[in-house]
Amino acid sequence: MSALSRNDHAVTELRSFDDSLPMALLKAREATMRRFRPMLGAHDLTEQQWRVIRALASMSAEPSVGELAEATFLLGPSLSRILVNLEGRHLIERTASAADNRSVTITLTDRGRKLFATVAPESETIYRSIEGSFSPQRLGHLLTELEALADSTTNDSSTEEAP
16 A cells, blocks of 8 residues: 655655665665674774764865765764764864865874774675675675766755655
């Protein structure tokens, strides 16, 4: 049985909850993150903190807070709290931008780089486990398709409807 929604007096069928793309993506994300959370917790990291550390380790230039927010898909207030925590733990450093003293750039400290070097191989072990159960080819194909989906919806201005 499908759900119905009313819009401008027209009744349209809504795809089933099980066929909802956002829900399928959340289900897959949750199943995936269940594998990573215990390892991250053992290093006193949340998944968002690890996302920031991993992004900083992969960037060739020192990003601004805005660039880091964009790279990690974190909202400003959440990223701000994460940065305060990571800075308090001496894992990152904020420095006034040489180009513009009103903005700051973010870098990993030596301690942050050491933590990254410790956690990264453990993260890769989990990835290998996922590839073992899903296959490297399927995972590669899935990542390619997800990137294509993200690109197609980013360029689509008619995506203002609710999931």
